[in-house]
Amino acid sequence: MIRRQSPPPVQAVPRFLTVGETASLLRCSSRTILRRIAAGTLKARAEGNRYLIAQTDLDAYLS
16 A cells, blocks of 8 residues: 655745835835835845845735
8 A cells, every 4th residue: 555645835935025016016106115114114125226025024014
């Protein structure tokens, strides 16, 4: 008898949004998102010359 092994659990891959994508979702300007990042009310990580906002951080900001 052959036993099947269950597949390994799928780990959630964090989804990151650009400033422009975040602004489109929130229906505001990119400048507003950049001001929120500078003020510290919206968490983002700097990657090169752009900011990336994690979906979880955006959810936390909206709640």
